[in-house]
Amino acid sequence: xxxxxxxxxxxxxxxxxxxxxxxxxxxxxxxxxxxxxxxxxxxxxxxxxxxxxxxxxxxxxxxxxxxxxxxxxxxxxxxxxxxxxxxxxxxxxxxxxxxxxxxxxxxxxxxxxxxxxxxxxxxxxxxxxxxxxxxxxxxxxxxxxxxxxxxxxxxxxxxxxxxxxxxxxxxx
Numbered sequence: 505x506x507x508x509x510x511x512x513x514x515x516x517x518x519x520x521x522x523x524x525x526x527x528x529x530x531x532x533x534x535x536x537x538x539x540x541x542x543x544x545x546x547x548x549x550x551x552x553x554x555x556x557x558x559x560x561x562x563x564x565x566x567x568x569x570x571x572x573x574x575x576x577x578x579x580x581x582x583x584x585x586x587x588x589x590x591x592x593x594x595x596x597x598x599x600x601x602x603x604x605x606x607x608x609x610x611x612x613x614x615x616x617x618x619x620x621x622x623x624x625x626x627x628x629x630x631x632x633x634x635x636x637x638x639x640x641x642x643x644x645x646x647x648x649x650x651x652x653x654x655x656x657x658x659x660x661x662x663x664x665x666x667x668x669x670x671x672x673x674x675x676x
Contacts, residue, residue, distance in 0.1 A: 527647055531606070531640035533665030536613040539657030542584045548576040549671055550649055551597050553620055555630045556583075556590025558660060567632045568614040568660040574651065585656040595620065595628035602648035604641065606666050611635025615654075615661040623648070642668030 552575030558568045571585035575596070597603075605621040608631070617631035642648070647668040654664035 527644035527670040529643040529647065529668045531666040531668070533654050533663040534636075534638040535610040535615055535654065535661070535663030537655045537663040538613060539655045539662050541653070541655055543651060543653040544572075544574045544581045544584065545651040545653075545667070546574070546576040546579075546581055548579075549673075550603060550651075551575045551577055552580075552595060553603075553628060554580065554592060554594040555618060556585065556587040556592055557630050559591055568616055569618060569631050570656075570660040572618075572652070572661060585661055586658065593628075593630045595626075597622060598624065601626070602671070604648060606640040606649065606652075606664075607638065608664070609633055609635040609637050610663075613662055614659075615664055618664075620649075640666040644668070644670065646670050 554573040554575070555569055556571035558570045569585075570590050571583050571587045573580050573583050575581075601622045601624045603620050604623050606618060607621070608618040609616050611634045615631070616634045617629070619627055619629040621627045647670050649666060650669045650671070651667050652664055653667065655662045
């Protein structure tokens with residue numbers, strides 16, 4: 505009986521000290537990738553996205569996305585790219601809502617369209633549907649968008665990739 509108690513106690517102690525598995529995946533960057541690297545990695549859960557779209561004045565064949573920010577809890581990341589010419593578009597997430605997919609298009613060296621989709625079925629689309637399509641999503645159930653990375657060249661976003669992981673709230 506004592507032997508069973510010792511084995512059971514050892515198993516309980518081991519299970520309490522083992523970390524939770526880190527279900528992480530990466531959707532490789534798409535686009536031509538010119539310019540300076542960026543990453544929006546930050547503590548907390550993503551609660552919003554803000555995108556700046558280069559306006560279509562009629563003589564340009566398409567719009568480009570020239571800036572992006574993510575909101576973590578109530579704080580916005582630094583602007584990636586520029587917003588000097590951009591039309592600002594923004595989506596704020598509801599409680600327990602998170603991004604589970606990013607789709608879009610790139611054309612002539614720039615990201616021309618992005619669409620963010622949430623676990624609640626809501627979507628946020630910005631830009632113009634010109635170019636080559638891409639679709640990012642996590643490979644593990646329960647994962648969500650944690651941050652994006654890519655390149656920007658001072659005029660527009662030239663590539664974008666997505667990083668996914670299961671979110672564990674350290675306060676719960």
